[in-house]
Amino acid sequence: MALGKDYATQECSIARALEIVGERWTLLVVRDALYGVRRYNDFLVHLGIPRAVLAARLQTLTGEGILEKRRYQQSPPRDEYVPTERGIALWPTLRSLGLWGREHFTETQLRYFRHVDCGTEIGPYGECPACRTVVPIEDVVMEPGPGADRDPADPVSRALLRPKRLLEPLEPLEAEPT
Amino acid sequence: MALGKDYATQECSIARALEIVGERWTLLVVRDALYGVRRYNDFLVHLGIPRAVLAARLQTLTGEGILEKRRYQQSPPRDEYVPTERGIALWPTLRSLGLWGREHFTETQLRYFRHVDCGTEIGPYGECPACRTVVPIEDVVMEPGPGADRDPADPVSRALLRPKRLLEPLEPLEAEPT
DNA sequence: ACAGGTTGGTTCAATGACCGAACCGACAAT
DNA sequence: ATTGTCGGTTCGGTCATTGAACCAACCTGT
Numbered sequence: 001m002a003l004g005k006d007y008a009t010q011e012c013s014i015a016r017a018l019e020i021v022g023e024r025w026t027l028l029v030v031r032d033a034l035y036g037v038r039r040y041n042d043f044l045v046h047l048g049i050p051r052a053v054l055a056a057r058l059q060t061l062t063g064e065g066i067l068e069k070r071r072y073q074q075s076p077p078r079d080e081y082v083p084t085e086r087g088i089a090l091w092p093t094l095r096s097l098g099l100w101g102r103e104h105f106t107e108t109q110l111r112y113f114r115h116v117d118c119g120t121e122i123g124p125y126g127e128c129p130a131c132r133t134v135v136p137i138e139d140v141v142m143e144p145g146p147g148a149d150r151d152p153a154d155p156v157s158r159a160l161l162r163p164k165r166l167l168e169p170l171e172p173l174e175a176e177p178t
Numbered sequence: 179m180a181l182g183k184d185y186a187t188q189e190c191s192i193a194r195a196l197e198i199v200g201e202r203w204t205l206l207v208v209r210d211a212l213y214g215v216r217r218y219n220d221f222l223v224h225l226g227i228p229r230a231v232l233a234a235r236l237q238t239l240t241g242e243g244i245l246e247k248r249r250y251q252q253s254p255p256r257d258e259y260v261p262t263e264r265g266i267a268l269w270p271t272l273r274s275l276g277l278w279g280r281e282h283f284t285e286t287q288l289r290y291f292r293h294v295d296c297g298t299e300i301g302p303y304g305e306c307p308a309c310r311t312v313v314p315i316e317d318v319v320m321e322p323g324p325g326a327d328r329d330p331a332d333p334v335s336r337a338l339l340r341p342k343r344l345l346e347p348l349e350p351l352e353a354e355p356t
Numbered sequence: 357a358c359a360g361g362t363t364g365g366t367t368c369a370a371t372g373a374c375c376g377a378a379c380c381g382a383c384a385a386t
Numbered sequence: 387a388t389t390g391t392c393g394g395t396t397c398g399g400t401c402a403t404t405g406a407a408c409c410a411a412c413c414t415g416t
Contacts, residue, residue: 007206010225011288011327011335014209014272017279022202024403028185031192040364047188050404055365076412078363086282092302093274094192100271101195104264110189124270125303125312134303149189157189202374218393228375233394254383254392362413371404379396386389 020064021090025049029057030087031094033067035142035160036170038080046156066090083167091137091166092126099124108147116141116165140166198242199268203227207235208265209272211245213320213338214348216258224334244268261345269315269344270304277302286325294319294343318344 007015021027028047037043043054058081061067066087069079095113102109114121115128116139123129143163144150152158159170185193199205206225215221221232236259239245244265247257273291280287292299293306294317301307321341322328330336337348 007225010206011325011330012206012209012276013279013284013288014276015206015279016283017275018205020279020283022200022205024200027196027200028188028190028193031190041362044364048185050406051365052367052405053403056403076363089278089282093271093278096271096274097195098190098192100267101191101193101198104267105194105198106191110191125305127303147189152189219391222393228377229394230376230396231374256392358416360414363411365409365411367408368406369404371402373400373402375398375400377397380394382392384389384391386387 021066023057025053026057026061027094029054029061030066030083030090033081033083033087034091034094034137034166036164036166036168037156038082038169038171040081042156042170045154061087088137088167095122095126106147109145110147112143112145114141114143115139137166142166199244201235203231204235204239205272207232207239208244208261208268211259211261211265212269212272212315212344214342214344214346215334216260216347216349217256218259220334220348223332239265266315266345273300273304284325287323288325290321290323292319292321293317315344320344
């Protein structure tokens with residue numbers, strides 16, 4: 001993570017994890033990837049991240065096996081970045097970080113996460129309180145909450161406004177009627 | 179968090195959380211606080227963090243209500259930094275981040291976390307698999323695993339080597355016999 | 357054939373965060 | 387009076403981040 005790059009003296013898996021995903025923007029890139037963002041330009045407009053930083057982060061994330069760069073069309077050559085198992089494994093951390101942020105620093109709820117089978121909101125440990133099972137990430141549906149901006153500027157935010165499963169790519173991104 | 183300081187365009191509780199605890203060192207300071215570190219100097223030697231950065235982090239953490247600065251002796255005036263409820267609420271996030279780091283980037287286990295009532299190792303969701311309950315942080319005992327350094331240089335690491343409950347202050351810190 | 361747009365980058369100067377070392381003030385012990 | 391400890395602050399140098407500009411490959415429309 002920047003500068004010293006490592007937490008040299010730390011003998012700790014938390015420090016180890018932070019060396020990899022602790023840099024600025026990194027976890028937000030992973031979050032977006034789990035939300036279904038795949039393409040360089042979509043990350044760019046959704047995050048408002050400087051291009052150089054995005055390129056650097058995508059490179060280290062693919063280097064660490066958290067995202068995978070995958071060619072999805074030959075001409076013109078276009079790549080997408082897809083979360084690997086290792087990236088997906090960050091979901092509990094991101095969920096609990098988001099929960100903490102919401103409970104302590106946000107007035108209104110910005111998004112709901114629900115169990116696709118029953119519509120129940122996911123509990124604090126990632127479980128469905130109704131079904132009493134841990135909900136795998138691909139069975140989580142995300143939808144906007146009362147605090148969400150109904151008319152965001154960028155098309156990616158707008159696409160994320162309609163309910164969708166996590167991990168499901170946000171492909172079509174059809175042009176809007178003005 | 180540094181530079182832009184905020185993730186301006188992000189309307190997201192994860193981004194909000196990262197604005198507060200996403201800076202370099204911050205989460206390691208909180209981790210140490212949960213492990214029982216209380217005093218400026220103990221953070222300093224245990225983390226190997228620059229003094230100025232530590233001072234800055236402690237200030238923002240107390241400012242955000244994550245740690246509380248508390249005078250514990252009058253002369254000479256000495257303060258300790260204690261995690262508040264808001265700081266304690268970061269435990270699930272830190273635990274799951276550490277779990278991710280261990281599973282994906284570490285060969286040997288550096289620490290065990292066990293349920294004090296039964297000695298069972300805490301499960302991936304913070305639960306005790308034997309008792310089938312979520313274990314509150316003060317009922318978690320931390321002890322070194324096979325990968326831990328048996329003879330670390332700084333006294334704080336050495337104090338953390340013997341099993342102790344989380345949150346329990348690591349006070350005495352007796353001088354060592356040479 | 358050519359202009360212009362889209363995508364996915366790289367380069368660069370300026371800014372700001374972080375680093376380590378030095379310094380400082382309050383107090384205690386000798 | 388000197389030395390040591392604790393909890394900082396200050397400071398110059400280094401390194402990461404930023405935003406803007408540039409670039410190359412390819413496509414589309416005319």
